[in-house]
Amino acid sequence: MAAPSSFLLWSYYGHGWSRVMRYCRLPGLRSSWPGGPLGARHLSQEKRATETHFGFETVSEEEKGGKVYQVFESVAKKYDVMNDMMSLGIHRIWKDLLLWKMRPFPGTQLLDVAGGTGDIAFRFLNYVQAQHQGKQKRQLRAQQNLSWEEIAKKYRNEEDSLGGSRVMVCDINKEMLKIGKQKARAQGYKAGLAWVLGDAEELPFDDDKFDVYTIAFGIRNVTHIDRALQEAHRVLKPGGRFLCLEFSQVNNPLISRLYDLYSFQVIPVLGEVIAGDWKSYQYLVESIRQFPSQEEFKEMIEDAGFQKVTYESLTSGIVAIHSGFKL
Numbered sequence: 026m027a028a029p030s031s032f033l034l035w036s037y038y039g040h041g042w043s044r045v046m047r048y049c050r051l052p053g054l055r056s057s058w059p060g061g062p063l064g065a066r067h068l069s070q071e072k073r074a075t076e077t078h079f080g081f082e083t084v085s086e087e088e089k090g091g092k093v094y095q096v097f098e099s100v101a102k103k104y105d106v107m108n109d110m111m112s113l114g115i116h117r118i119w120k121d122l123l124l125w126k127m128r129p130f131p132g133t134q135l136l137d138v139a140g141g142t143g144d145i146a147f148r149f150l151n152y153v154q155a156q157h158q159g160k161q162k163r164q165l166r167a168q169q170n171l172s173w174e175e176i177a178k179k180y181r182n183e184e185d186s187l188g189g190s191r192v193m194v195c196d197i198n199k200e201m202l203k204i205g206k207q208k209a210r211a212q213g214y215k216a217g218l219a220w221v222l223g224d225a226e227e228l229p230f231d232d233d234k235f236d237v238y239t240i241a242f243g244i245r246n247v248t249h250i251d252r253a254l255q256e257a258h259r260v261l262k263p264g265g266r267f268l269c270l271e272f273s274q275v276n277n278p279l280i281s282r283l284y285d286l287y288s289f290q291v292i293p294v295l296g297e298v299i300a301g302d303w304k305s306y307q308y309l310v311e312s313i314r315q316f317p318s319q320e321e322f323k324e325m326i327e328d329a330g331f332q333k334v335t336y337e338s339l340t341s342g343i344v345a346i347h348s349g350f351k352l
């Protein structure tokens with residue numbers, strides 16, 4: 026797993042800086058909050074039930090799911106390369122940090138919602154396998170008198186190499202899952218991994234089923250974030266943990282200004298050049314500005330019933346990891 030770079034350390038400790046500029050300050054880019062997850066209070070009573078946002082566009086709630094589906098259907102093939110290009114690989118460090126925060130134990134049952142092309146799931150499998158192998162080696166060293174057949178058997182047992190841990194990747198988009206499955210085959214991930222097509226707002230699982238629920242860069246795209254959070258709470262076992270990696274609010278004015286310039290001037294261009302898709306990357310940067318701040322999102326997680334809710338801002342608040350427990 027990659028060690029945090031000096032850039033990351035700079036950014037990691039940047040989260041204490043003052044939050045001065047809350048929203049995008051590029052002229053004409055964002056003059057109002059068109060009914061965001063918390064901003065619905067700006068809409069009339071009548072509109073509140075039906076309207077939401079898709080980037081900076083106001084759309085009906087019925088329309089939003091279809092539009093989000095089209096975005097990820099369109100970007101699926103270029104999704105991984107775009108992430109490396111846009112973030113110069115920094116998204117990998119954020120995802121590693123999510124795993125380090127999770128610290129899964131042997132036997133952890135993980136549900137990765139909006140799991141897309143499997144980035145979190147593969148990291149989870151690498152992590153639990155490394156942990157389990159380390160533990161097995163220590164045990165083998167302690168049991169000096171095992172025969173070589175017994176030692177070889179321990180190494181061969183694929184399921185056992187994960188110590189019973191499993192990850193279920195759930196995503197609403199067939200194309201993203203297709204790319205994820207292809208990657209899993211190519212990289213040799215098989216044991217302890219399952220894929221399911223499903224909506225974060227209506228998860229196809231029983232109550233109290235998972236130890237950990239993760240959602241990385243997914244919840245921003247969901248129409249009813251409150252429903253997705255309630256579903257996360259429902260499917261977690263008592264004692265289970267919710268972890269969300271998502272874009273958040275930058276609190277340093279200078280970095281915020283550069284980040285806005287980069288987001289609006291560079292990212293759609295990269296989208297067009299690499300993926301032939303300006304619009305989807307315009308949606309990406311707009312949807313980031315619509316998402317609630319660290320504190321607002323923390324409140325939403327608490328409203329869904331989670332306790333001990335905390336968050337950590339990374340890279341000056343470009344992203345944050347929120348954590349909560351079902352107690």
Ligand SMILES: COc1cc(O)cc(C/C=C(\C)CC/C=C(\C)CC/C=C(\C)CC/C=C(\C)CC/C=C(\C)CC/C=C(\C)CC/C=C(\C)CC/C=C(\C)CC/C=C(\C)CCC=C(C)C)c1O
Nearest residue numbers: 104107108111112113115116242283284286287290305309
């Ligand atoms: C459709 O929905 C989606 C599609 C997807 O593919 C993915 C997602 C979900 C998203 C992810 C999994 C992660 C995606 C990552 C990002 C959106 C990028 C996050 C951004 C960063 C980590 C870098 C943050 C940048 C700054 C703090 C500002 C620094 C910016 C600059 C120095 C450049 C300022 C830009 C201008 C003045 C405009 C003109 C510049 C140019 C034409 C030159 C172009 C420059 C570059 C390409 C270099 C960019 C530099 C960086 C990326 C890193 C810079 C690092 C530092 C300053 C330390 C999804 O939902």
Ligand SMILES: C[S@@+](CC[C@H](N)C(=O)[O-])C[C@H]1O[C@@H](n2cnc3c(N)ncnc32)[C@H](O)[C@@H]1O
Nearest residue numbers: 097139140141197198201224225241242243246
């Ligand atoms: C930016 S990708 C994140 C993929 C992956 N978690 C990662 O970190 O690279 C967002 C994913 O959310 C999925 N998604 C959007 N709305 C969803 C919903 N209502 N339920 C489940 N997945 C959804 C999309 O299909 C897409 O695969």
